[in-house]
Amino acid sequence: MRETLADWRPAIDEAIADLVPREIDADYLESFFGAPTYEYDPTGIQRALSTPLWELLDRGGKRWRAVLFLVFVEGFGEDPAEYVHYACIPEILHNGTIIVDDVEDGATIRRGERALHHLYGQDIALNAGNALYFLPLKVLTENPADLSAEQRLAAYEMLMCELNRTHLGQGMDICWHNERDVRITPEQYLEMCACKTGCLARIVARLAAIVTDQPDEVEEAVAAYAELTAVAFQIGDDILDVEHSLGRAGDFGKEFGNDIREGKQTLLVIHAIQESDPEQAQRLQDILSADENTDEEITEALAIIEDAGSLEYAREHALGLAAQARERIDGLEFDEETTRKLREFTEFVVDRED
Amino acid sequence: MRETLADWRPAIDEAIADLVPREIDADYLESFFGAPTYEYDPTGIQRALSTPLWELLDRGGKRWRAVLFLVFVEGFGEDPAEYVHYACIPEILHNGTIIVDDVEDGATIRRGERALHHLYGQDIALNAGNALYFLPLKVLTENPADLSAEQRLAAYEMLMCELNRTHLGQGMDICWHNERDVRITPEQYLEMCACKTGCLARIVARLAAIVTDQPDEVEEAVAAYAELTAVAFQIGDDILDVEHSLGRAGDFGKEFGNDIREGKQTLLVIHAIQESDPEQAQRLQDILSADENTDEEITEALAIIEDAGSLEYAREHALGLAAQARERIDGLEFDEETTRKLREFTEFVVDRED
Missing domain, CATH: 1.10.600.10 (Farnesyl Diphosphate Synthase)
Structure with a gap:
């Protein structure tokens, strides 16, 4: 790729x-x-x-x-x-x-x-x-x-639909970020990713289907592939932020734990709060809600996330989404080379280093 | 109205x-x-x-x-x-x-x-x-x-065209505002208004023509009417800011001369700089370029604009645009009531108090 x-x-x-x-x-x-x-x-x-x-x-x-x-x-x-x-x-x-x-x-x-x-x-x-x-x-x-008039109209309507949802996703993300107090479900987090990041990926796939005049079910399949891959990518991002931070836990002075400092409500955080005992969950909430955190607090929050098994949970989830993405294109009649490239995209988004 | x-x-x-x-x-x-x-x-x-x-x-x-x-x-x-x-x-x-x-x-x-x-x-x-x-x-x-597919496609294409130009207009306005040093022509100022304010008015008129399936020349005529009216309205705004400020020149403590404080390059300012003697023109430039102004400086700038006859010039110009707007709809077969309302819009934009 x-x-x-x-x-x-x-x-x-x-x-x-x-x-x-x-x-x-x-x-x-x-x-x-x-x-x-x-x-x-x-x-x-x-x-x-x-x-x-x-x-x-x-x-x-x-x-x-x-x-x-x-x-x-x-x-x-x-x-x-x-x-x-x-x-x-x-x-x-x-x-x-x-x-x-x-x-x-x-x-x-x-x-x-x-x-x-x-x-x-x-x-x-x-x-x-x-x-x-x-x-x-x-x-x-x-x-x-x-392109025919029908294709151009389909492209505009698709773009308006996806760009509307992009702003829904960003709206949810900002709103949660400002509230700090985590009250959302994993499904709502995934929806936010599907809207905020996924819709632009859907535009990529749907536009390609529209300009080449594919039937609706093909357009839907590649849109789902693109959305699933984008959501997996976003979770991959959240995992990397925690993993890099754990690696650097002794390495003070460098910025680490950025997502926690920002109070970002990632799938890892939502999982850790659900799975930790009430005291630990509250502590993680408090650190996320604080306007500023010491390095020690960040280390503490990272440990809560690690102990809750949230890294494994998130990785499993991202890998599952990437697998679902591959399934969505399996039924399509792409040549071998295209299939290889599209599978590579889904692997890259989870197994990467930056 | x-x-x-x-x-x-x-x-x-x-x-x-x-x-x-x-x-x-x-x-x-x-x-x-x-x-x-x-x-x-x-x-x-x-x-x-x-x-x-x-x-x-x-x-x-x-x-x-x-x-x-x-x-x-x-x-x-x-x-x-x-x-x-x-x-x-x-x-x-x-x-x-x-x-x-x-x-x-x-x-x-x-x-x-x-x-x-x-x-x-x-x-x-x-x-x-x-x-x-x-x-x-x-x-x-x-x-x-x-609406038919043709009408919807026409509406999308019209919207994309006008919304693109809206951002051109805003871009020019911001850029001039940040530069402060007045270097633009009256035609460029009018273009900025035509893009920034006019395009949204054009959307109003063109959308009405598209949804009711009017021929292209009718759509163009009402678009021109709307744009001209909007530009006249913008100039009317600029005039009001100066007129209200002149009225309040002795009334310190209240905010006055907002456009000058912001360094806004209006048709009045461009005209005054062109028409004043070099010393006065430079003085007006300097006041506009300054990050902050005293009330005395604002009064001085207002006097330069007034002495240059820029209020009359701008008013004449706005009235001329409003007249052009009325001309653009004269040839159309609107009923008496519609014509009356549309003429009223063009009069309102120049002769108003706020």
């Missing part, structure tokens, strides 16, 4: 640059946004839109949403090169959500450098992030692959 | 409540967003979405975007009562932009009370605002007026 990611990256970045060039001029603005009524300010739009987006893209990111889209398109028997602009839709949407989420979470660092709202100001960052929610959808209007 | 606004308001608010009820429960979530994969958290979504939206709506707002939409629909010979849910699309979008703009501008007050990000936290406010960008578009999918 790593070579697939690396192979496609230049073509993907080129297609993104067609949508939002590194250098904005009046001709681009007129061709992409239509003739101005009066006069555009390319300099202003450069600073407000293109510079922030490319700053973020140039910091890295694997473009795996775009690549997964192209893997699906190839698996559905079409030439992926003809659909690279559509591959940008989930990729740009994802970068938009990153910028906005960083403002919402008060993040300071993104991909190893200062978060965009620290670099350009909150106003520029937010507007750029929000602009990226709508910009890529213009691809459907420009229609480079000559 | 005032009675038209008041007449429709209960029906509009009822339709908004169909889209986002005041009390969220699992049944609503399932019917609006589809079955959950696992389990929704209605309490979280209540706090993250419905409570903030209704807090804002209950503070007032004239719902004039929804009403203008219904005036058009009636003018096009259809029963507006059948299209009230579509009228919510621009209205909810507008409320979404208000929430987000307030975060971007660092506003503290909205409709006389604390801005939503001060009341609920920035994360909740932003996510709610962004959710409102996508929520109303679900109306097109639910399709209560049984």
Whole structure:
């Protein structure tokens, strides 16, 4: 899968640059946004839109949403090169959500450098992030692959459905985070992941199915595959945060236990609170609810989670979801190579080191 | 027009409540967003979405975007009562932009009370605002007026086009605001207004034309009417800020000259800098660029704007745009009552007191 990611990256970045060039001029603005009524300010739009987006893209990111889209398109028997602009839709949407989420979470660092709202100001960052929610959808209007009206309508309706649920997921996550007091069920946590992270993955899969004109049941199967894989990935993230922190428990001075410091209600935390004796469960709650924690408190919380067997529970759960994801594509008539790549995605999300 | 606004308001608010009820429960979530994969958290979504939206709506707002939409629909010979849910699309979008703009501008007050990000936290406010960008578009999918696939596709494409330009406009405005140094032309200022405020008005008009199946030239004419009216309205806003401030120049202690304190580059400012002698122009620039201003400096800036004849210039310009707006609908075959209402809108935007 790593070579697939690396192979496609230049073509993907080129297609993104067609949508939002590194250098904005009046001709681009007129061709992409239509003739101005009066006069555009390319300099202003450069600073407000293109510079922030490319700053973020140039910091890295694997473009795996775009690549997964192209893997699906190839698996559905079409030439992926003809659909690279559509591959940008989930990729740009994802970068938009990153910028906005960083403002919402008060993040300071993104991909190893200062978060965009620290670099350009909150106003520029937010507007750029929000602009990226709508910009890529213009691809459907420009229609480079000559899709039928039915396909384009299906794509818009799918996008509206999934983008609505994305905001439900983020809303639940923020709300729980602000409350701190854990009152949610494992099913609600999984739903939050399915909405917040899963819906963007569903967009990847469903869009690939729509542009290649697959029947509804195929679209549903790949959407379920993508959602399950994304939820497994999110749980994998939560596991890594605890595992890395346990490894570093003696290594004070370095940041560790970030999720606990943030009071994040992960599947591990929900499980540990359910499974620990009442005293330990309350202690974990208290540490999560506190505005600040000492390193000793973090170590204590990590130990409660470890003792409750929550790491094993979460890992089992993530592996189970990844297996379910593979089952969803088993019935589809993908070639061997596509099946191998899609299975690899589900394995990567759980067994990874960062 | 005032009675038209008041007449429709209960029906509009009822339709908004169909889209986002005041009390969220699992049944609503399932019917609006589809079955959950696992389990929704209605309490979280209540706090993250419905409570903030209704807090804002209950503070007032004239719902004039929804009403203008219904005036058009009636003018096009259809029963507006059948299209009230579509009228919510621009209205909810507008409320979404208000929430987000307030975060971007660092506003503290909205409709006389604390801005939503001060009341609920920035994360909740932003996510709610962004959710409102996508929520109303679900109306097109639910399709209560049984529109054809062509109409729904046209509506999506129109919305994507206009929402893209909205973010261009906001981007230009933010960028100029951060630069402070005035370098833009009157045409660029008008374009910013046409994008930032005008596009939402264009959505009102174009959506009404699309749902009632008007020919392209009619859609274009009402879109131009709406855009011109919106730009005139924005200039009217800028004039009011200066006029009220001039009236209060002796009345220190009260806030006055807000636009100048914010360094806002309005048509009046651009004109005054062009028309004043170089020394006065530089002085105005300096006051606008400063991070803070004394009341005396504000009074000085206001005097420069007044002496340059910029109030008369801006008023003439706004009246000219309002006249152009009326011309754009003169050729259309609206009944007398609709024409009267639409003309009233253009007059209201310039000759108003708040």
